Amino acid sequence: MSSTYGKNIRISIFGQSHSEAVGVVVDGLPSGFRPDLDELRRFMDRRAPGKNSYSTPRKEADAPEFLSGLNGGVTCGAPLVALIRSKDTRSADYSNLKDVPRPGHADFTAQLKYKGAQDVAGGGHFSGRLTAPLCVAGGICLQILKSKGIEIGAHIASIGNIRDVRFDASSVGRADFHLLRGAAFPVLDEARGAQMLTAIEQARKDGDSLGGVIECAVTGVPGGLGDPMFDGMENRIAGIVFGIPAVKGIEFGSGFGGTSLRGSDNNDSFYMDGGRVRTRTNNHGGILGGITSGMPIVFRAAVKPTPSIAKEQYSVSLSGKSNVRMTIKGRHDPCIVPRAVPVVEAAAAVAVLDALLDGNKYQ
């Protein structure tokens, strides 16, 4: 399984949803940095399961244990290893899923590839649980970036067909991020947020689920990061964001919407701001030719509706070679989006710090 990412910072994520622990090895972190472990816990809590009605009822503390990589609380150059133990597993809910795969989950494709050897319990290595260790790695990268004046924030841009207002891509910044980080349900327009919560609750009561979009911005990014063609900043961010289970699309700047504009509207005019070149609008989402322009990086990730729903569905029995009806047992998120917001921030942080460490751009 390819569960590693990065060139300069290499993260490797291990574990299955119901194994004793999940965790991450992070190699290449700059030495001499003291992560604020209380801040990291608050960050992890934004993702942790079991905290509210729009989350899976599975309760996990998501408390990372650091086995190595810190010396006196400071990154020491050795690979950082963090373990998150799992306690609240109920593997019996998954006993029949090797034979009758869930529509929309990875049970069927895992069977094709691993021929019965796969761990299906809790979604195994495909589970959203694996985003807990991603948040450990990304949470530390976020803190390192913040010390360099680079900040990252994300919000729920839509749930189903209810939309939040978008970031102002050219002026998004600290004030927006501060507001969102403190919010249990991170939206810019609270009235829209209330509608979204009602829609999630209705889907849950119907035994169904909802998807949505997460918008993320990175500010303070120096211009000149990234490369052309296959190693651009879009490629690098997309590579890690697609590692988040249930993410099915990503767009940068004006994205798909830009296709209905004329060039004269989609182009961002340059202007001098003091001694600095800026753009008046930010349809390019901070990236041109794979290389950062110095404007905020803005992207949106599409998250599909949770595949495991309580409603009866159609599947097949692989052993019986027959069509069957199935009802999924277990505890599932009626909507993945709210818990995935910090995960998208974490993924962006790893990608940006990794790019910052190219050449000698990190000082």
Ligand SMILES: Cc1cc2nc3c(=O)[nH]c(=O)nc-3n(C[C@H](O)[C@H](O)[C@H](O)COP(=O)(O)O)c2cc1C
């Ligand atoms: C934070 C998070 C929580 C998730 N919770 C669930 C869940 O409760 N039930 C479920 O079926 N899928 C859940 N997923 C999504 C599945 O893991 C994912 O759809 C599955 O592995 C198949 O991968 P794919 O959708 O990327 O193709 C979650 C994903 C994330 C990121």
Ligand SMILES: C=C(O[C@@H]1CC(C(=O)O)=C[C@@H](OP(=O)(O)O)[C@H]1O)C(=O)O
């Ligand atoms: C445990 C987490 O989310 C899990 C992600 C998940 C899936 O299929 O992705 C399925 C559920 O697993 P279980 O059936 O064991 O409760 C979620 O609870 C987590 O995010 O920490």
